[in-house]
Amino acid sequence: MSKDEGLIIRLSKREVDWLIKAAQKSYPLEICGALFGLINSDGRILIKKVVILSNILNSSVAFQIDPEEFLAELMRSENEGLRHVGFFHSHPGSATPSDIDVKFMRLWPESIWLIISLINYEIAAYRIVNSEVRNVHVEII
Ligand SMILES: [Zn+2]
DSSP states (O other), X not given: OOOEEEEEEEEOHXXXXXXXXXXXXXXXXXXXXEEXXXXXXXXXXXXXXXXXXXBTTOOSSOOOBOHHHHHHHHHHHHHTTOEEEEEEEEESSOSSOOHHHHXXXXXXXXXXXXXXXXXXXXXXXXXXXXXXXXXXXXXXX
């Protein structure tokens, strides 16, 4: 579907394990949240903080982040010196963005969209570049 644009995000194994556990607990409902971090001089994005926020749709096929929770977390994280770099959500299926995901990705073209599959625990990330969906390389350390 997409070409790799060379963008890399780095996420800790501990955060990945924590997210998978939370997603398993809510399965088949999708969990969602926001990613905060720092952008290195080499352009690499370091995820420093992952926050799970309420999925107000309570759905297994879509998510919508509670806007008030997101705003509160955005202000808290900015005070901590972190930038909002993207969003994550879980899929009961594969880690490929749905048509709805792509629609919302277009509204947040700077953001990284991380998806966790509960089939195989694959973690994939995407971003819109020149209105195309591109893969983002996820480095787990
Ligand atoms: Zn999705």
